Amino acid sequence: MSEQVTSQAAARPQMPASATGSVIAIEDLSLTFQTADGPVQALSGIDLAIRRGEFVSLIGPSGCGKTTLLRVIADLEQPTSGLISVNGETPDAARRDRSYGYVFQAAALYPWRTIASNIALPLEIMGLPKAERAKRVKRNMELVNLTGFERKFPWQLSGGMQQRASIARALAVEPDLLLMDEPFGALDEIVRDHLNEQLLQLWAKTNKTIVFVTHSIPEAVFLSTRIVVMSPRPGRIYDVIETGLPKDRGLDIRETPEFLALAHRVREGLRAGHSYED
Amino acid sequence: MxxxxxxxxxxxxxxxxxxxxxxxxxxxxxxxxxxxxxxxxxxxxxxxxxxxxxxxxxxxxxxxxxxxxxxxxxxxxxxxxxxxxxxxxxxxxxxxxxxxxxxxxxxxxxxxxxxxxxxxxxxxxxxxxxxxxxxxxxxxxxxxxxxxxxxxxxxxxxxxxPTVLLPPPSDIAVRFASSLDILWADFRQTFLKAVIAGYVMGCGSGFLVALLVDRVPFLRRGLLPVGNMVSALPIIGIAPIMVMWFGFDWPSKAAVVVVMTFFPMLVNTVSGLSAAGGMERDLMRTYAATHAQSLVKLRLPAALPFIFNALKINSTLALIGAIVAEFFGTPIVGMGFRISTEVGRMNIGMVWAEITVAAIAGSLFYGIVAMIERAFTFWHPSYRH
Known part of the structure; x- marks a missing residue:
């Protein structure tokens, strides 16, 4: 804990040693929330480096800090100590450069805007010209199969379509890094399978780096190149699993022995990280 | 039934x-x-x-x-x-x-x-x-x-x-039709001048101060409690003072309307500005939106139902304020003036004719604001279909 970033840190914050060459580099990062019931340690001693083009899932029971970790990467939470870099800069600078797209648990579409103008929202904020906005909206709506729903309002669409629109909104920024916080958690199994397949194709096509928070084991194994298993109280990394599944996999890969073996290892990790509780 | x-x-x-x-x-x-x-x-x-x-x-x-x-x-x-x-x-x-x-x-x-x-x-x-x-x-x-x-x-x-107690509607209608010129002059004095001017100034300044309060935290802690106290002041108390400050004509009535409409607008807008959800705000943060951008594109639209609520409350408050304020000194025209003098002359038909004008004007005013509200907040769960 010698290289702590404190509130009095110098104007040039220190970077983790692995900052060059990694999209995300995290070194000995901790975060403590001050609550009315006293301090709660949400993250403790996190070390993680994510390379370009990886699909990394953060999996763990609720309260393990997986969402908090994603929010730290997105500069939505400030770590108490430790080092973190995103695209070789501080999370704050990365956010200001709009170098990531964030997909929330819920679609969070603005109800007074049509689907098309919801997707155009970040582009308006970035100050892109109108023609460019229209082009990107069209392209990304095609990408998530929402063509024809441009003039609908969010509340006229199903939950799955809303979440697809929110993914299109994140993609419209054209970031190399996509941060997704349980984006399909509220959807039913069938819609979720379908969107998982689409997301995988999207990732294979665009070569983006994706960090994906989930609490579903099949989802994590199916989507990821690497699975980070986390355990709660305090939130920490318990295991990191390389999957090594072929890039052009379909949903039926979930019946194969390799897949089941990986799922078994993830489940073991979750159970071990949990065991001290009972 | x-x-x-x-x-x-x-x-x-x-x-x-x-x-x-x-x-x-x-x-x-x-x-x-x-x-x-x-x-x-x-x-x-x-x-x-x-x-x-x-x-x-x-x-x-x-x-x-x-x-x-x-x-x-x-x-x-x-x-x-x-x-x-x-x-x-x-x-x-x-x-x-x-x-x-x-x-x-x-x-x-x-x-x-x-x-x-x-x-x-x-x-x-x-x-x-x-x-x-x-x-x-x-x-x-x-x-x-x-x-x-x-x-x-x-x-x-x-x-x-007895007609002094309650005249039949036909009497009121006859009275109304025979004194259209007086009623129009009163309406112009009270509604078109005092009410509209006071409403626009009161709601407008309440809105602008709300934006300021939202930006400056100490104002939220300091100004809002004081505001609540001022809004509890009885109109009977402030009306004569406004007459002393701004004279007998309509500006003093508009001032009463400003005092009455300012705080409902301020309080509603301030709470409306915090109505946007946490996720929606985080979204703006991930876009590195400026304060002005997230105000215009997220927080003001989300506050619209609150703002329109204040506009509707104020549409009725403004009319009441202007009429009552005229009881405390006014030139010889105006709806409040007419009501107070005709009551003194036992000319109850005329009083009821003025009440009719006030009822029609108040309902139309409210109705127009409500129609604009529906056009702007069509997306709100209470209106969508």
Missing amino acids: NGAAADMATGSSTGPLTPARAPVLAYPAALLAFTAIPMPVATGGSIVAGSSLLAAALLLIIPALGIPRPPALRLVLVGAVTIAAFLLILANLSPVEGKASLGYWLLLASAGVMAVQMMRGLAHRAGSGSLRARLISLSVPVVFGLWLLILWECIVRGAGV
């Missing part, structure tokens, strides 16, 4: 899909009308009055006999006949005035019961689907208001209530 009684009407024999409800109330109405036929209508009433009341009673009985017809047609028939009966009663009022006896009241009760029956039929067919259903739902409050006026007229005249 549509609840238990209606269920009892349809309950036993007719299925739930039968749209026509048995006009149960027609039978007591017919009974009342029938009983009224041989009775004297008024002590010393003329033969004309008696015979037309007889005709009215017969008219009321006809639809009550339950002649089978398509429901819509029967509704029209019932309505037409009841209105005809009322007009007959009204036509004979002058000899009856203040001297009505049992026959008159029985007939009135009968017509009233038929009116209730007709309202039930209308309300049952109201809806938002077809044009016809929408016309009917629009007609429900109109018809209801008309019945109220008719009953008011008949009761006040039949019982001979």
Whole structure:
């Protein structure tokens, strides 16, 4: 804990040693929330480096800090100590450069805007010209199969379509890094399978780096190149699993022995990280 | 009216899909009308009055006999006949005035019961689907208001209530029509000058200060409690002071309106600005949006339902404020001035004419604001469909 970033840190914050060459580099990062019931340690001693083009899932029971970790990467939470870099800069600078797209648990579409103008929202904020906005909206709506729903309002669409629109909104920024916080958690199994397949194709096509928070084991194994298993109280990394599944996999890969073996290892990790509780 | 009684009407024999409800109330109405036929209508009433009341009673009985017809047609028939009966009663009022006896009241009760029956039929067919259903739902409050006026007229005249206490609507209407120029001058003075100016300034400044309070945290802690105190000040107290500050003419009334409308707008806008959800705000943060951008694109749209709420509350507050403020010194024109002086001269018809103007202006004002609200907050869960 010698290289702590404190509130009095110098104007040039220190970077983790692995900052060059990694999209995300995290070194000995901790975060403590001050609550009315006293301090709660949400993250403790996190070390993680994510390379370009990886699909990394953060999996763990609720309260393990997986969402908090994603929010730290997105500069939505400030770590108490430790080092973190995103695209070789501080999370704050990365956010200001709009170098990531964030997909929330819920679609969070603005109800007074049509689907098309919801997707155009970040582009308006970035100050892109109108023609460019229209082009990107069209392209990304095609990408998530929402063509024809441009003039609908969010509340006229199903939950799955809303979440697809929110993914299109994140993609419209054209970031190399996509941060997704349980984006399909509220959807039913069938819609979720379908969107998982689409997301995988999207990732294979665009070569983006994706960090994906989930609490579903099949989802994590199916989507990821690497699975980070986390355990709660305090939130920490318990295991990191390389999957090594072929890039052009379909949903039926979930019946194969390799897949089941990986799922078994993830489940073991979750159970071990949990065991001290009972 | 549509609840238990209606269920009892349809309950036993007719299925739930039968749209026509048995006009149960027609039978007591017919009974009342029938009983009224041989009775004297008024002590010393003329033969004309008696015979037309007889005709009215017969008219009321006809639809009550339950002649089978398509429901819509029967509704029209019932309505037409009841209105005809009322007009007959009204036509004979002058000899009856203040001297009505049992026959008159029985007939009135009968017509009233038929009116209730007709309202039930209308309300049952109201809806938002077809044009016809929408016309009917629009007609429900109109018809209801008309019945109220008719009953008011008949009761006040039949019982001979002194006009100082409560003039009949026809007197008010005559007074209204004969003093249009005065009413217009008062309306212009009070509404078009004081109310509109005060409303725009009060709501506008409340909105702007809310934006400031939102940006400067200490104002939220310091200004809002003080604001609540000021908004609790009685208008009776501030009106004379405003007259001293801004003179007798409309600016002092506008100032009262500003004081009354400022704080509802401020408080509503401030709470509206924090109405946007956490996720929606985080989204703006991930886009590195500036304060102004997230204000314009997220927080103000999310605050619109609150802002319109204040605009609606203020539309009625402004009118009350301007009228009451005129009680404390004004040039010899204005709705509040007219009300206070005509009451002193026992000229109650004129007071009621002013009240009518205020009611119409207030409802229109509120209605226009509500219409604009619907256009701007169509996305809100209470309006979407």
